[in-house]
Amino acid sequence: MGAQGPPARRSARLVAVAAQRAGPSYAVPGQAATTEPRGKQGGWVRIKSANQPKTGQNSTGVDTVAETRISNDYNMVGDDVWRQLGVGERINTSTTNPLNTDAWVFAAQHGWMVTQHSLTAAEVAFHISAYQAADMEAGPIIGALRWSLCHVNPITDAQIQAVKDLGIGLNIQGTPYTSAAGAVPSGPPFRKLLDAGIPCGGGSAGTNVGPFNPWLMMYYMTTAKNNAGSVINGTQTITRMEALRMYTLGSAYLSWDDDKLGSIEVGKLADLAVLSGDPLTASDTEFKKLRSVLTLQGGEIVHSAS
Numbered sequence: 001m002g003a004q005g006p007p008a009r010r011s012a013r014l015v016a017v018a019a020q021r022a023g024p025s026y027a028v029p030g031q032a033a034t035t036e037p038r039g040k041q042g043g044w045v046r047i048k049s050a051n052q053p054k055t056g057q058n059s060t061g062v063d064t065v066a067e068t069r070i071s072n073d074y075n076m077v078g079d080d081v082w083r084q085l086g087v088g089e090r091i092n093t094s095t096t097n098p099l100n101t102d103a104w105v106f107a108a109q110h111g112w113m114v115t116q117h118s119l120t121a122a123e124v125a126f127h128i129s130a131y132q133a134a135d136m137e138a139g140p141i142i143g144a145l146r147w148s149l150c151h152v153n154p155i156t157d158a159q160i161q162a163v164k165d166l167g168i169g170l171n172i173q174g175t176p177y178t179s180a181a182g183a184v185p186s187g188p189p190f191r192k193l194l195d196a197g198i199p200c201g202g203g204s205a206g207t208n209v210g211p212f213n214p215w216l217m218m219y220y221m222t223t224a225k226n227n228a229g230s231v232i233n234g235t236q237t238i239t240r241m242e243a244l245r246m247y248t249l250g251s252a253y254l255s256w257d258d259d260k261l262g263s264i265e266v267g268k269l270a271d272l273a274v275l276s277g278d279p280l281t282a283s284d285t286e287f288k289k290l291r292s293v294l295t296l297q298g299g300e301i302v303h304s305a306s
């Protein structure tokens with residue numbers, strides 16, 4: 001299947017990835033989402049994106065840069081295919097710069113949603129304390145704005161409680177699928193996070209971190225096994241239904257799309273995929289190989305296996 005004429009982005013064999021940010025979460029599973037602009041068949045991939053510009057590059061003057069960018073940018077402006085969605089996936093290149101706290105306060109005061117890359121133990125600790133400070137100074141409001149942290153693989157039980165108390169969400173992935181046994185940390189502790197009642201969205205992070213294929217991510221989430229078959233995430237497995245909910249409605253919630261994406265309901269967009277098998281009953285081996293045989297975006301067929 002080749003290109004069918006200009007404009008290129010709207011032509012050819014399209015794989016729809018419903019809703020989402022230029023970050024790690026994707027709202028609708030089932031697409032063998034390719035990691036390149038062109039699909040394996042040579043066609044183009046059409047994705048929906050909720051863009052999240054980071055606000056600062058500098059290690060100093062972060063608050064000023066952030067304030068300028070937030071004050072001179074549009075928030076939540078766009079359409080069902082592309083729009084701005086707050087600040088992310090980091091508010092500044094320097095993730096643990098103390099000045100970031102002022103930037104987060106400013107973002108909260110101006111009603112911006114924020115999601116922050118938070119991968120190491122030091123990052124998780126700093127970001128939670130800074131979020132608490134921002135929430136106290138500007139709010140409490142960041143839970144209502146659906147702020148989130150991304151990754152949080154090494155999050156502790158006390159930090160899980162702190163996240164719960166803030167009312168924020170988490171963008172979590174199964175990227176350790178490609179980690180060796182014994183890698184520290186494995187995580188994230190999917191079971192504990194869902195049991196705590198924290199809003200979680202599923203995804204695959206950057207394609208230089210782990211496979212984009214959602215079924216490999218959900219395989220890890222549901223088996224705790226890496227790609228060599230070794231159990232590396234202990235007892236932190238979740239059910240397939242829980243993984244699917246994270247990838248769909250969970251991610252849609254974090255990108256403010258749960259009123260139109262994430263579940264098949266009257267009144268929502270017809271963004272959905274018909275799969276090659278039943279994700280609830282397939283064997284683990286079959287589960288990893290699930291594909292979309294038919295993908296609709298806004299009711300339009302954008303991918304067909306036949």
Ligand SMILES: [Zn+2]
Pocket residue numbers: 089117118150151
């Ligand atoms: Zn990240």
